Amino acid sequence: MRRYPVVLSLFLALIALTPFNPALAQGPGPARASADSSFLKPGRDPNQPIDEAYTRKIHEYTTEPFFLSPLVDYLPASKTVPTPAAVLGDIAGAPTKLPYSSEVYEYMRALEKASPRVKVYSIGRTEEGREMIAVAVASESLLANLDANRAKLAKLADPRSIGMNDAEASKLAADATPVYYITGTIHSPETGAPTALMELAYRLAVDESPYIRNIRDHLITLITPVVEVDGRDRQVDIFRWHMAHPDSTYPRLVYWGHYVAHDNNRDAMGLTLNLSQNVLDTYLGWKAQLLHDLHESVPYLYDNTIGDGPYNAWLDPLLTNEWQMIGWHNVQEMTRMGMPGVFAHGDFDTWSPGYLMFMAATHNGISRLYETFGNGGTAETQERTLDPDESSRTWFRQNPPLPRVMWSLRNNNNYEQTGILVSLAYFANNRRQFLENFYEKSKRSILKARTEGPAAYIFPADDPRPGAQAHLLRILQKQHVEISRATSPFTVALPTTGGRSSKADSSKKGGSDTASAPKTRSFPVGSYIVRMDQPYSRIADALLDYQYWSPDDPQKHPYDDTGWTFPEAFDVQAFRITDTTVLRASMQQVKDSIRAPGGVSGSGSAFAINHNGDNALITLRYRLPKADIQMAEEPFDAAGQKFARGSFIIRGVSASDLDAATKDLGLRARALAAAPKVKTHPARAPRVAILHTWLGTQTEGWWRQAFDNLKIPYDYINVQEVARTPQLRTKYDVIIFPPAGGSGMSIIDGMPMWRNAMPWKKSELTPNIGLLDETDDMRPGLGLDGLDNLRKFVAAGGVLVGVENTAEFAVDFGFTSGVSTHSARNGQVVGSFLRTNTVDDASPIAYGIGDSLAVYSSEGSSFGVSNMASGRSFGGNGDSERATGRGTAKDPDVVQGRPALAPKFEAPDREAVKPWQAAPVTDEQLRYPINIIPPEQRPRVVLRFADASGLLVSGLLDGGTGIAQRPVVVDVPVQQGHVVLFANNPVWRGETIGSYPLVFNTLLSFDNLDAGRKLDKR
């Protein structure tokens, strides 16, 4: 039983034996006698006729009787309300049909038309313009009184509105009806939820059994049947292609949403995707209590709500208790119905708040997630054989899935519906307790400022990066967090314990030394204050705080990123303040979307903009294509202001045009009487391509999204196109190859060429495919022609950017000399933020970057550099101990029977070589210099990882001595061009705003990357 102490196990067992707390249970209404418990028993009302044909099909498509339950083994008949068959042409879960989103919506709207118990709401659009909907199902009277009920729930959601009056809250909790929000098919190859939810909506609207009526009368069920709508429609295309070509291997769903695939369920922190914002706004707008997200990758029903440790550390324990209650009740009831393979716990940790369901957890609600057993993109019934570890009995899975069964989409729909109905009933029966908890959690989120703290986070008005600061604050606003602004300067005490309180006071070594830290700090007027005495304080705290994942944690397989700390990731200052006097500072709540101030000040025909790493700088470059924009290679002073390296000096644009552009972009431009005398080079607007493989487009999607958001134009090209284009340099200045997954060899080879061609192309069968890119056959990779064309591109002056595995590809396939790649031990770093130091601040790539930038490292990769072509590092570190011999450790050795060495015989002292440095060229190497890289072609290290003691910023770092001080960003001149290598991923999930400039600087100076370079003498 691993790490669950006996007491907890007993507690869980007790919960499992108790379907709900009888003391708190509420019957279906005053009309029903309290002794009547029929609403507890699942099963049909014998007085209501069933839809015979539909019910027959349910049994036909279900492969074993024990894959049914009394809740779904029939369909009630209705004379007026259409069943899903009206739109599907067959029942939900039929083996030949996956409906498009439009068909799902058509059915939901038909339900709305036919039943007063259903209402359909449009909740927004996807990136590609498709509609998202939410369907409310409840009794006629509940739906007629939605607004009044919402007003009650709103008071529980924001206890300040009732003066934190517990008695009034208790009355409201007894009276109000909770909202249970279900979301389906966020992951496109997990295809079952839409039909399950169509049928579920029908059952909830039509079924007259006491069990279902009880749900309908006491709970508002809200359903978004398709979360990833763009991906759903593409998935249905693929299924249609498959049905039309039954003997062919169907194309893999390489694109789901417009930007990302599986990671659409990692966006609940940054809220960069429309689906995230639409679901969050719906969830909070309805004042819902629970968000239940449906997935389909584990047999047969894994309720991972309880999951495994470590739990997210910013949640109220009341919530984590609720997970236990609901999860174990679910397992218990479905086990009672005889359905095998229903379990909880498993190995999912609930540490990261990035999952869609976690929107509820971080906003005082309850997050839930099911993994049922899908068929991976098809609706067909297929024989499935499980891995032994999926079908074995273990402590949390006493009735495991069967090793081998025929499995149907209908089975999957049975499990999904049964699990949800059991949950809805439990929630309806315990609604008062859950509403009281909802109020209590909301109240405790407000009290947090004065109980556990912190009292507030402060974002100073004088942050050198106001653009990134505004970006971060806008995300908090999207999270419905209230933000205030100081109306006068104020002073507060700084915490005296704990390491880093912010990026601002972290030193090169990570800032863990607090002995000499100041005790108070004053903040200027205009500083932003995120008060923690507000209902949604927890999401703010979770995003702004540091994460520490102990290397000794029993959980050895973190499910996702272990660190995220937004202020570090955005490279902005944030102060975690525990001094509650901050709450009395004079301030005003900010109502509008927060923007950095911008515009032109002063007069003159030349303008300077300080390079502070603001990502809007590159937007400005593309926005003013005709302007002459130079970048200063050295810092300078002008008009009484200091300008950093890389600052823009702009001519050839009118003050009014520049004023409009900089106001819009939040950049401050200073007009100057004359351009300053400083060495410059042009800031170009390069022709950019973003390159992808057909093996995976997930991680590069975050890059496309960042480029689109910042209005940086680019061509989106694939490896096959590169193979066909010998003259890449005439089309592009920079080719960015974001992480693509897989080995370098697989980038070249693509997929195996046996079997059939796999088109990714728009056609009559596949109308939703081909929007982003297309090919007649996804299988071929870059090939040797493509490799050759890419190398010619660099040789002719192009810049190739490689990141993580594509950097490795560039190194392995001979694009660079003198660089080696280095992987950390497995599990040493898992999605952590690590501190870097700038090695060469004259490199244009480092312009505007401070010295201690935190970067995202997925697995702790780094580089090594050498002056020798092989890329291996030779030479010692210069501080080795002496050999065994006479005297003490500090004494020289003495050879017996020979005079002491004359100076001319002594070898020169070897210089100490640090892990980020190349060992100096030796005399012996110079004797035959064939392998010595000419000084101007040697790798130039821009950033390195910090020393071991200050390496970890946030998340998991086990050890770290093999990572510390090693190169992270390396610029390699290759003939006329450059290859820029990243061991970190600088563009990740909309969270690494602080490291974007490393990429944009590369673009702006693509033809001057050698600026400021000091060459070795030999």
Ligand SMILES: [Zn+2]
């Ligand atoms: Zn999934």
